[in-house]
Amino acid sequence: MERYYIIIVGGGPAGLTAALYCARAKLNTLVLEKKMPGGQILNTERIENCPGFDSISGLELAQRMEQHARKFGANIKLEEVKEIHSEKGAKVVKTTQGVYHAGAVILAAGGEPRWLGVPGEKELLGKGVSYCALCDGPFFAEQTIAVVGGGDAAVGEAIYLTKFAGKVYLIHRRNSLRAKKELQEELLNNPKVEVVWDSVVENIEGKHTVERIMLKNVKTSKNSPLEVSGVFIYIGFVPNSNLFNKNLELDERGYIKTDYKMSTSVEGVFAAGDIRFQLAKQITNAMSDGATAAIAAEAYLKEKGLV
Template identity: 40%
Template sequence: MVHCDVLIIGAGPAGLTAAIYASRSKLHTIVVDSSLPGGQVASTYHISNYPGTNGVIRGIDLMENMKKQALDFGSQIDDMQSIKSINLTGDEKYIQTETNDYYAKSIIIATGAEPRKLPVESEREYRGRGIHYCATCDGALYTDANVIVVGGGTSAVEESLFLTRYAKSITVINRSTEFKASRSSIDELMKNPQINVLWNTEIKEVSGENFVQKVVLYNKENGERKEMDTDGIFVYIGMEPNTSLFKDVLNISEYGYIITDNSMATNIPGVFAAGDIRDKEIRQISTAVGDGTIAGIMAERYISHK
């Protein structure tokens, strides 16, 4: 049995930032994560738009810095802890993992959301080495390059247009026969000479030496397969928020994200949510850190008030 003031679920940017603020306020703070600290960011090869990092920093280095700060202020990080059950009601919240029973006065949920991965066998091998899920984060790496964007929704259309600032050419791979985005965005994309669209098409294979160099495309309409050279692939086929544990107790949006107010508070007193798990418009490292800051401060105020 482990008792603490604040229990944070998730050790990504939002969770570690919340831990920095909570533990700096002299609260007994524990961070629990089902894997190693860092979240998606730790597997990002280069980050060039995080303030104060002197241009480019490796994701794993940025997250090591955040982890060290949290530990230096007194946070405890329990990684590799798979959660079995939760009880968020009452003054004392309860989280059960495979090895511990945690009791906390306040809970901060920062379990994040993950982009749906490109469904090819070599996706993990080339993730961050040619396969990307954030043009804002990684687009500048592809100046004067030929890239592919996978998807047919709003994100695919808008990120394709964003990539025209850097890439020489963009090929959009859409498994459907239409885009599901605003008419104005679609019109802008279709008129752009840098962008070409392949309809009814899927990527079946990705290959290359260290980095992505080729893909195998499959046309669903005629069954044709062909190889295509490319320098990089940006994937926008949806997001999957990690909210399965909380669907029966917290207010969840139609897309599966936790609904909070501006104080990061959920519908249960003492339970806060921060980062990509939260229902909001923009999901970046900097916005996750902002959410974590607010959640850490508000958890301290909640405990002090109680």
């Protein structure tokens, strides 16, 4: 059985940053990634808010982060983690291919925005379909766009997007919003916003980029096209915390609870990035969490005499 000082679950921005810090501190480190290193940023063609890069593709940033972590000696394996438990002070990590031991574990398995699951959504992702107003809003200057959802995130982001877009439609499947009253008032008083009530998106269309969405009124069953160049989908986010929640404390939305050191409710288990609740799910925040978790995990190993 292979033994490491630190095992990191997930090779997104949080996991790869944690790996860089751990490996650079000369801790024998393993990153376990179920797909390919990079995480959610692999789904984006243009990133403009990562300091040091005016504009960089998600793929290139992912490759750079991976190489950087490897340069300091991090071991990265493409294996899916299935289970983690504590055994005599050590952490036992079971994957699809093997079993590993570590003194500490950093959970950086991120999560996924909830998809609408309609035709065109996958095909036009990054070409007008977005799950992040903060990331992509500036690309839609003076354009007409739609936001889908009715909670705080959808309403808050629709208001934010009026900074850039000429017109913002909020598409909501009911006839009232779930968002906080203050947000609702701000939205409804914004002259750039029009709410389309009782409606769902049936498909997203466009040759190379989004050109229109097809709406269905759930009360009348009537279909109608809406010409937009962007669709921002805010119908929820699912953190990948389910594998580890037997002993780990989660919040009411399913995110892993941590303190300022990224320590979880289980000794020797740390969490970083989108797997814990963030005010803004951003690369910089995930990186910052990863660095903190790595430093705290090293301190934990020292305190326990495990390194």
